[in-house]
Amino acid sequence: MSVPTCKNCEQQLQGKICHVCGQKHYVRRWTLSELGGQFFAQLTNLEKGFLYTAKMLFVDPGQLIHDYWNGKTIPYYNPFRYMIILITINIIISASLGIDDLLQKQLQPAAVEESVSSERIDYADEQLGNWMNFLVLLLVPVTSLLTFFLFKKSKKNYAEHLIMNSFIFGHQGLYSSFTQFIFYTFPSLMKGYLIFNFLIGLIYNTYAYTKTFKETWWRVLLKSLLIGITGIIVFFTLIGAFSAAVLWISGD
Numbered sequence: 371m372s373v374p375t376c377k378n379c380e381q382q383l384q385g386k387i388c389h390v391c392g393q394k395h396y397v398r399r400w401t402l403s404e405l406g407g408q409f410f411a412q413l414t415n416l417e418k419g420f421l422y423t424a425k426m427l428f429v430d431p432g433q434l435i436h437d438y439w440n441g442k443t444i445p446y447y448n449p450f451r452y453m454i455i456l457i458t459i460n461i462i463i464s465a466s467l468g469i470d471d472l473l474q475k476q477l478q479p480a481a482v483e484e485s486v487s488s489e490r491i492d493y494a495d496e497q498l499g500n501w502m503n504f505l506v507l508l509l510v511p512v513t514s515l516l517t518f519f520l521f522k523k524s525k526k527n528y529a530e531h532l533i534m535n536s537f538i539f540g541h542q543g544l545y546s547s548f549t550q551f552i553f554y555t556f557p558s559l560m561k562g563y564l565i566f567n568f569l570i571g572l573i574y575n576t577y578a579y580t581k582t583f584k585e586t587w588w589r590v591l592l593k594s595l596l597i598g599i600t601g602i603i604v605f606f607t608l609i610g611a612f613s614a615a616v617l618w619i620s621g622d
Contacts, residue, residue, distance in 0.1 A: 423447040427541040432581030435534045439526070449533050453540035457506055460543040460550070467554040469563075505608050510535050512604050513597055520593045521583050538578050542571055572598050 373382045378393040386395050423446045426434040438446055464470045514531040526534075546567060553559055559566075575594040580587050 419445050420447045420452070423452055423537075424541070424544060427537060427544075427578075430581060431537065431541070431578040432584075435537060435578075435582050438533055438537075439530050449536035449540065453510070453536040453543070454507070456540045456543035456547070460547045461506075463547050463550050467550055469550050469553055469560075505605070505612065506539075508608060509601055509605055510539055513539075513601060516597050516600060517579070517593075520596070521579070521585075524583050534578075534582060538575065541578075542574060545570065545574070568598060568602065 374395060375382055376388040376391060376393050376395070379388065379391045381388060381390045383389075383395055387393070388395070423434065426446070434446060437443075438449065461470075510532065514528060514535045517535060518526075518528050518531045521531075549566070549570065553563055572591075572594055575597065576587060576591045579585075579594060580590045583590070
């Protein structure tokens with residue numbers, strides 16, 4: 371029985387993936403079902419542990435984070451891709467349901483509406499929607515700096531805190547994608563939108579940090595509260611600065 375060789379570098383194969391160049395070995399002809407499966411796999415990269423990562427972030431985020439810190443990365447999705455994909459999905463859902471429009475109307479000061487034309491406000495809202503992903507992602511290095519100092523006894527470096535918080539931010543985007551439909555179904559609840567999301571984030575952060583650092587939950591709760599409040603201040607400062615810059619530019 372002949373040993374199959376790699377279609378790319380012609381080395382003898384020892385498994386389904388070439389140990390020399392990484393080429394995957396295909397034993398069947400391409401079909402529409404195979405092509406569709408490859409497309410879906412590349413779109414979500416499920417074969418690289420997307421669903422397993424989401425499951426572990428629910429069940430035991432501490433185990434996942436420690437595994438990744440210790441170099442066990444194969445079972446899990448890349449933390450930065452996980453975060454970017456889920457935050458993007460969350461923002462798309464929010465925009466599609468009109469949640470962001472309702473929220474922006476609530477947060478828009480009346481003084482601004484009176485002093486700035488509706489066209490410029492609409493333009494600023496449009497630009498804010500285009501750049502929202504970037505503004506949200508800026509919170510990750512800020513949060514990581516906070517956890518680096520607040521959990522300094524763990525002796526983890528800043529890069530390791532970036533990995534941890536990327537997983538956590540991504541997972542917040544996942545469950546927030548589902549909670550958006552609650553506010554879409556019951557728009558009268560929009561007044562409590564920010565408080566609701568803050569509390570959900572506080573609960574999950576406390577859970578994830580407790581599992582990761584093995585500190586008492588009440589100490590982690592206080593640290594998570596500080597992180598959450600700082601995050602809100604930084605986020606709305608970024609939004610305010612961005613909107614002011616866009617309004618100033620559009621006024622030229």
